[in-house]
Amino acid sequence: IFLACILSFVCHAAPSEADWKNFNHATVNSFVIPFYQSLSAASQALQQSTQGLCQSPSQEALDNSIGDFHKTMDAWQSIQNITFGPIEFSMRSHSLQFWPDKKNHIGKHLGVLLASDDKTLLNEDKFQRVSISVKGLPAIERILFKQSALNELKANKFHCDVLTTISQNVSTISTSLHSEWLKHMRGQFADAKQLDGYFEDDIDAATALLKTMIEPLEVIRDLKLKRPLGSAFGKEKYKRLESWRSQRSLRNIELNILSLQLMFEGLANILPPERYHSISHQYTALVDAIKQINTPLENAVRTAEGYQATLDIYKKIGTLHKELETSVSALGIHLGFNSRDGD
The missing domain is CATH 1.20.1420.20 (M75 peptidase, HXXE motif)
Incomplete structure (x- = not known):
C-alpha cells in the first residue's frame, strides 16, 4: 500500500x-x-x-x-x-x-x-x-x-x-x-440493514447500483454494436441494431452513455481523483465520438467511414468498461456474478 x-x-x-x-x-x-x-x-x-x-x-x-x-x-x-x-x-x-x-x-x-x-x-x-x-x-x-x-x-x-x-x-x-x-x-x-430487507448493508446496496453502472457497458458494446457490426465491413447486419426502424439506434446508445456518465459522477468523492478524472475524460471522448456520426447508425455502418467510426466507439466502450471494473475492484467492491455470463 x-x-x-x-x-x-x-x-x-x-x-x-x-x-x-x-x-x-x-x-x-x-x-x-x-x-x-x-x-x-x-x-x-x-x-x-x-x-x-x-x-x-x-x-x-x-x-x-x-x-x-x-x-x-x-x-x-x-x-x-x-x-x-x-x-x-x-x-x-x-x-x-x-x-x-x-x-x-x-x-x-x-x-x-x-x-x-x-x-x-x-x-x-x-x-x-x-x-x-x-x-x-x-x-x-x-x-x-x-x-x-x-x-x-x-x-x-x-x-x-x-x-x-x-x-x-x-x-x-x-x-x-x-x-x-x-x-x-x-x-x-x-435503511439497508433492515431485517429481511433487500440488502445486507450499505455496501451491498452500493454494489447493486455499481453493477448497473458497469455491466450495461457490456450490453451496449456486445449487443448494440458488436453483433450488428459483424466480423468486418461488408458483413454488417444493420437490422440487428436496436430500434433501427425508427432510426434511433445511435440515439439510444448516446442516451445510455449519458445516463451512465451521470451516475458515475456520484463517485467523485469516492474514487481517487486521478482515476475519477481519467474515466471522466473517457466518457467525454466517447460522447464526442458518438456525436461525430451525423447520420443514422443504420446508414452509417454501411459505409466504410461510418463502420470505422462505429468500431472506434465499440473499442472506446471496451476500454472504459475495463477501467471502471478495475477502479471499483480497487475499492474492495466485488461485482460478483454477471447475469450475461454464459450467454
Missing part, C-alpha cells in the same frame, strides 16, 4: 460505509427515481396520443404519437441500466422492450395478433397471456413506423385497438415502476 501511495503521489482513503450510504442516497434520489418519473410521464403521454390517433386518425395525430414514442424511448433508454428491484418482477423489462429479438418473435406474434381481429385478446386477463414480445415499445415501433401506418390504422380499427392496448401496458408498467421505487425501494436504501 505504501509503495502504491508513493507511485501515485497521493494516498486516497478507502471509502467508508457512510460514504457508500451517501452515494446510494444521491443516486436513488437524483438519478433512479427522477428517470422513472420521466418514463412514467412520457408513457402516459404516449398512451393518450395513441388514443387520440385512433379516435381521429390523421397525419398530425400520427406525428404526435411518433413524437411521444420517441420521448418514451428516450426516457426508457436513460433508465434501462437499472436491472434490479421492481423491474425484475413479472419480466417487466422484457415487457417494455423485448430485445434483442434474434428469432423475430415480435414480427411473428404481432402478425398473428393483428390478423386475429379478436378483441377479446385485448381484455386485461387475456392480454397478460399473449406473447411478451408484443407488449412493449418495439411492437409500437413496428406499428407506427410502417410507411403505410396511417392507412392501416384508418382501415382496420383492430390494429388501433392493439396499438392503444400496448401503449396502455407500457404506461401501466412505467407508472408502477416509479410508484414502487418511491414507496418501497427508496426505503431499502434509507
Whole structure:
C-alpha cells in the first residue's frame, strides 16, 4: 500500500460505509427515481396520443404519437441500466422492450395478433397471456413506423385497438415502476440493514447500483454494436441494431452513455481523483465520438467511414468498461456474478 501511495503521489482513503450510504442516497434520489418519473410521464403521454390517433386518425395525430414514442424511448433508454428491484418482477423489462429479438418473435406474434381481429385478446386477463414480445415499445415501433401506418390504422380499427392496448401496458408498467421505487425501494436504501430487507448493508446496496453502472457497458458494446457490426465491413447486419426502424439506434446508445456518465459522477468523492478524472475524460471522448456520426447508425455502418467510426466507439466502450471494473475492484467492491455470463 505504501509503495502504491508513493507511485501515485497521493494516498486516497478507502471509502467508508457512510460514504457508500451517501452515494446510494444521491443516486436513488437524483438519478433512479427522477428517470422513472420521466418514463412514467412520457408513457402516459404516449398512451393518450395513441388514443387520440385512433379516435381521429390523421397525419398530425400520427406525428404526435411518433413524437411521444420517441420521448418514451428516450426516457426508457436513460433508465434501462437499472436491472434490479421492481423491474425484475413479472419480466417487466422484457415487457417494455423485448430485445434483442434474434428469432423475430415480435414480427411473428404481432402478425398473428393483428390478423386475429379478436378483441377479446385485448381484455386485461387475456392480454397478460399473449406473447411478451408484443407488449412493449418495439411492437409500437413496428406499428407506427410502417410507411403505410396511417392507412392501416384508418382501415382496420383492430390494429388501433392493439396499438392503444400496448401503449396502455407500457404506461401501466412505467407508472408502477416509479410508484414502487418511491414507496418501497427508496426505503431499502434509507435503511439497508433492515431485517429481511433487500440488502445486507450499505455496501451491498452500493454494489447493486455499481453493477448497473458497469455491466450495461457490456450490453451496449456486445449487443448494440458488436453483433450488428459483424466480423468486418461488408458483413454488417444493420437490422440487428436496436430500434433501427425508427432510426434511433445511435440515439439510444448516446442516451445510455449519458445516463451512465451521470451516475458515475456520484463517485467523485469516492474514487481517487486521478482515476475519477481519467474515466471522466473517457466518457467525454466517447460522447464526442458518438456525436461525430451525423447520420443514422443504420446508414452509417454501411459505409466504410461510418463502420470505422462505429468500431472506434465499440473499442472506446471496451476500454472504459475495463477501467471502471478495475477502479471499483480497487475499492474492495466485488461485482460478483454477471447475469450475461454464459450467454
